[in-house]
Amino acid sequence: MTHYSDQRAYFFKIDTTIKKIRNALQKQLNEGGFDLTVDQWVLIDHIKRAPSISQNELAELTFKDPPTVTRIIDLLEKKGLVERAPAAGDRRKFNLFLTEKGADTYREAFPIVAEIRRKGWGDLEETDYQHFVRIMDSIYQNFN
Amino acid sequence: MTHYSDQRAYFFKIDTTIKKIRNALQKQLNEGGFDLTVDQWVLIDHIKRAPSISQNELAELTFKDPPTVTRIIDLLEKKGLVERAPAAGDRRKFNLFLTEKGADTYREAFPIVAEIRRKGWGDLEETDYQHFVRIMDSIYQNFN
DNA sequence: ACACATTAGTTCGTCTACTAATAGTTAAGC
DNA sequence: GCTTAACTATTAGTAGACGAACTAATGTGT
Numbered sequence: 334m335t336h337y338s339d340q341r342a343y344f345f346k347i348d349t350t351i352k353k354i355r356n357a358l359q360k361q362l363n364e365g366g367f368d369l370t371v372d373q374w375v376l377i378d379h380i381k382r383a384p385s386i387s388q389n390e391l392a393e394l395t396f397k398d399p400p401t402v403t404r405i406i407d408l409l410e411k412k413g414l415v416e417r418a419p420a421a422g423d424r425r426k427f428n429l430f431l432t433e434k435g436a437d438t439y440r441e442a443f444p445i446v447a448e449i450r451r452k453g454w455g456d457l458e459e460t461d462y463q464h465f466v467r468i469m470d471s472i473y474q475n476f477n
Numbered sequence: 478m479t480h481y482s483d484q485r486a487y488f489f490k491i492d493t494t495i496k497k498i499r500n501a502l503q504k505q506l507n508e509g510g511f512d513l514t515v516d517q518w519v520l521i522d523h524i525k526r527a528p529s530i531s532q533n534e535l536a537e538l539t540f541k542d543p544p545t546v547t548r549i550i551d552l553l554e555k556k557g558l559v560e561r562a563p564a565a566g567d568r569r570k571f572n573l574f575l576t577e578k579g580a581d582t583y584r585e586a587f588p589i590v591a592e593i594r595r596k597g598w599g600d601l602e603e604t605d606y607q608h609f610v611r612i613m614d615s616i617y618q619n620f621n
Numbered sequence: 622a623c624a625c626a627t628t629a630g631t632t633c634g635t636c637t638a639c640t641a642a643t644a645g646t647t648a649a650g651c
Numbered sequence: 652g653c654t655t656a657a658c659t660a661t662t663a664g665t666a667g668a669c670g671a672a673c674t675a676a677t678g679t680g681t
Contacts (some may be wrong), residue, residue: 342610343594343597343598343599343606343609344498344594344598346609346610346613346614346617347491347494347495347498347613348495348540350491350613350616350617351488351491351492351495351541352540352638353575353616353620354488354491354620355638356614356620356639357620359639361680367523367585369482370666372666372667372668373666376593387629387630388629388630389628389629389630395668396492396493397667397668398656398669398670399629399630399631400630400631400632400633400668400669400670401667401668401669402630403630403631403632403665404631404667405666405667408666419669420629423628423629423676423677424675424676425629425630425675425676425677426628426629426630426676427629427630435632442612450487450488452619452620453487453488453616453619453620454487454616454619455615455616455619457612457615461608461611461612461615462487464605464608464612465487465490465608465609465612466486466490467605468601468605468608468609469490469494470490471492471599471601472494472497472498472597472598472599472601473490473493473497475596475597475598475599476497476498476500476501476596476597496668499668500669509652514635514636514637516636516637517636531659531660532659533658533659533660533661536671541637541638542637542638542639542640542661543660543661544639544660544662545637545638545639546660547660547662548636548637548661549636549637552636564659567646567647567648567658568645568646568647568659569645569646569647569658569659569660570646570658570659570660570673571659571660579666603678613646622681623680623681624679624680624681625678625680625681626677626678626679626680627657627676627677627678627679628675628676628677629668629674629675629676629677630673630676631672631674631675632671632672632673632681633670633671633672633673634669634670634671634672635668635669635670636667636668636669636678637666637667637668638665638666638667638668639664639666639667640661640663640664640665641662641664642661642662642663643660643661643662643663644659644660644661644662645658645659645660645661646657646658646659646660646662647656647657647658648655648656648657648658648660649654649655649656650654650655650656650658650672651652651653651654651655651665
């Protein structure tokens with residue numbers, strides 16, 4: 334029970350750290366005048382990188398559930414940032430694209446996101462990153 | 478831009494890892510027949526460790542907002558696991574306690590939580606834990 | 622060709638996160 | 652002492668997470 338792996342700390346630390354990052358990014362997006370949540374940004378980012386992606390593919394890539402993706406895309410479509418185009422050859426599917434307005438938003442918001450990432454990592458080093466990836470991947474894999 | 482700290486990876490890895498842990502724990506709680514969410518467990522755990530704690534103190538400790546704590550405590554009270562007692566000397570406050578049923582639930586659910594923590598950490602070592610804590614704390618502090 | 626399973630997306634219900642606004646209470650300053 | 656500020660908890664509204672159940676379309680086996 335007193336062994337380090339039994340402490341609540343690691344669960345708790347991951348949780349509070351991701352909250353901190355999300356809050357910082359959300360605050361910057363708000364102050365930049367963007368009507369965007371962090372999760373909405375994440376989907377826009379993926380669509381920008383893989384235009385014509387389907388909702389299910391998006392769900393897999395972002396580790397969100399299909400219903401969650403549906404709802405976020407609904408919102409982005411309402412704002413005119415994303416477009417659902419019927420997929421050729423499969424009438425169940427949609428191909429997702431950024432609208433012109435969506436592409437503009439991406440371009441304008443990107444520097445804010447990049448700055449938050451840079452700020453969060455601070456002066457941690459390459460070897461820290463290797464430790465970080467190894468430990469996180471290990472925890473993740475332990476649940477597979 | 479190609480520098481490691483600019484990758485989306487670290488944000489993404491933290492996010493997916495905490496999701497994985499939460500899902501694993503929730504699944505175990507469900508399979509164990511507990512009518513408890515992960516967040517509800519977190520509050521029960523804190524009340525167990527600090528009986529008579531107030532809602533605001535609980536919010537600070539768990540990094541949840543006061544309205545969130547209010548709602549979760551409402552649910553736990555409805556289930557008969559937690560009790561709100563008026564605080565002596567300050568009629569705005571409540572002192573929170575586990576009911577007998579709440580204490581039973583804690584005792585029964587604890588092994589499940591401990592097992593998930595153990596499983597997640599796997600065979601990572603003490604030095605890994607030190608790296609982990611240092612890196613997480615660093616990211617966290619970079620936003621203060 | 623037809624029953625059957627699978628896939629893509631949606632709807633619904635419950636829960637948590639966060640903001641803003643509010644009631645009621647207590648503390649502080651002049 | 653009295654006004655004002657600060658604090659504790661709550662309510663309301665929007666957004667997101669997730670599971671279950673559903674519709675419509677597609678694929679497979681015989």
